[in-house]
Amino acid sequence: MPIDIDKARAETPGCEKVLHFNNAGAALMPARVIDAVKGHTDLEAMIGGYEAAERVGESSNEVTALYDSIAQLINCNRHEVAVVENATVAWCQAFYGLSATFEPGDRILTAEAEYSSNYIAYLQTAKKTGCVVEVVPSDETGQLSVAALENMIDDRVKLISVTHVPTNGGLVNPAAEIGRVARNAGIPYLLDACQSVGQMPMDVDAIGCDILTVTGRKYLRGPRGTGFLYIGGEVMNRFEPPFLDNHAARWTTPDTYELRPDARRFENWEFNIAALVGLDEAIRYALEWGLDAIHERVNHLADTLRGQLAATPGVTVRDLGAETCGIVTFTVDGRTSPEIRHGLAEHAINVTDSTIFSTRLDMQRRDLESVVRASVHYYNTENEIERFMDALSAVIKGK
Ligand SMILES: *Cc1c(COP(=O)(O)O)cnc(C)c1O
Numbered sequence: 074m075p076i077d078i079d080k081a082r083a084e085t086p087g088c089e090k091v092l093h094f095n096n097a098g099a100a101l102m103p104a105r106v107i108d109a110v111k112g113h114t115d116l117e118a119m120i121g122g123y124e125a126a127e128r129v130g131e132s133s134n135e136v137t138a139l140y141d142s143i144a145q146l147i148n149c150n151r152h153e154v155a156v157v158e159n160a161t162v163a164w165c166q167a168f169y170g171l172s173a174t175f176e177p178g179d180r181i182l183t184a185e186a187e188y189s190s191n192y193i194a195y196l197q198t199a200k201k202t203g204c205v206v207e208v209v210p211s212d213e214t215g216q217l218s219v220a221a222l223e224n225m226i227d228d229r230v231k232l233i234s235v236t237h238v239p240t241n242g243g244l245v246n247p248a249a250e251i252g253r254v255a256r257n258a259g260i261p262y263l264l265d266a267c268q269s270v271g272q273m274p275m276d277v278d279a280i281g282c283d284i285l286t287v288t289g290r291k292y293l294r295g296p297r298g299t300g301f302l303y304i305g306g307e308v309m310n311r312f313e314p315p316f317l318d319n320h321a322a323r324w325t326t327p328d329t330y331e332l333r334p335d336a337r338r339f340e341n342w343e344f345n346i347a348a349l350v351g352l353d354e355a356i357r358y359a360l361e362w363g364l365d366a367i368h369e370r371v372n373h374l375a376d377t378l379r380g381q382l383a384a385t386p387g388v389t390v391r392d393l394g395a396e397t398c399g400i401v402t403f404t405v406d407g408r409t410s411p412e413i414r415h416g417l418a419e420h421a422i423n424v425t426d427s428t429i430f431s432t433r434l435d436m437q438r439r440d441l442e443s444v445v446r447a448s449v450h451y452y453n454t455e456n457e458i459e460r461f462m463d464a465l466s467a468v469i470k471g472k
Contacts, residue, residue: 097448177203215393243392252281416468
């Protein structure tokens with residue numbers, strides 16, 4: 074079923090205020106999500122924070138339904154999910170735990186479009202353990218070359234860790250083909266899915282990843298300060314989380330502790346329960362629209378925008394990849410990306426600029442300092458694309 078755009082917009086209060094093409098930064102929350110967050114905050118104020126949490130969970134620090142919603146969203150078991158405050162924490166909990174087992178000469182394979190925070194963690198780990206970080210080259214379309222990856226596999230490769238959709242462009246890396254290589258070789262596979270979950274169907278089983286990290290505020294349309302980790306049991310049991318608290322482990326005797334049996338060993342005790350109630354609502358809302366319908370609509374809008382930008386003199390579309398998504402990036406001759414962003418902001422249009430500091434390898438290779446990033450979601454419209462193009466022309470002409 075196609076998306077009912079009028080309904081989607083009526084259920085998104087921000088649509089009336091702003092033309093929002095910054096969904097890869099933080100999408101506009103649906104009314105249902107906003108109400109859930111406010112409602113829970115009110116409940117905390119009226120009956121107490123622990124007591125309010127017991128209404129949405131089995132104990133004073135959980136939102137029980139959220140684990141089922143996430144499990145449905147990415148096709149996993151609820152025991153394979155840890156909920157944390159952002160995707161970086163999810164990623165670091167898994168990466169630093171696993172990489173603590175690395176020895177000098179062990180290899181991490183990653184992609185050219187890798188996200189800065191992840192790459193900084195590789196560099197720090199290389200410094201600490203003597204492991205080496207190697208970048209799998211991209212193919213002629215700009216996606217990670219699966220053939221090159223296959224050629225790089227040997228028994229020193231201890232991790233394949235890539236970004237599915239980079240922060241700086243419309244590229245979609247071939248996650249499932251990478252998963253096939255990883256599975257055949259028996260190598261742990263960590264997928265940063267921050268920009269893909271919420272804009273396309275995701276199935277960890279079909280992809281074949283062992284670890285998946287996700288944020289709530291981007292294409293999922295959840296509240297800020299939310300994220301989660303998927304980790305499969307086999308890989309989970311190979312290492313301990315880098316830090317533990319009395320939620321991740323139980324202090325069983327004066328000298329011993331026992332880890333939680335499930336993925337929640339990667340969590341810590343205190344949660345922003347109101348935000349998690351909101352995230353649960355956001356995921357249910359996405360599932361009600363259907364991720365296939367969302368995917369189709371997002372791609373349609375992004376392709377439309379890309380086509381119009383490409384036909385505009387002085388504008389260069391910068392997206393790579395055989396498969397693309399809702400993130401549209403471009404540069405304008407003679408103008409910096411912040412200039413374009415500020416100019417559009419004066420027309421009540423939200424975009425952002427993505428700089429070399431987020432994705433250095435890819436940007437350096439393409440000789441780019443920054444790009445303008447216009448990221449669309451299903452509630453955006455063709456009419457908004459028209460208004461965007463008019464405003465961009467005005468900004469380029471200096472009006
Ligand atoms: C936004 C982003 C992150 C970080 O997510 P947080 O929730 O801010 O920690 C990681 N990887 C990619 C590709 C991103 O776009």
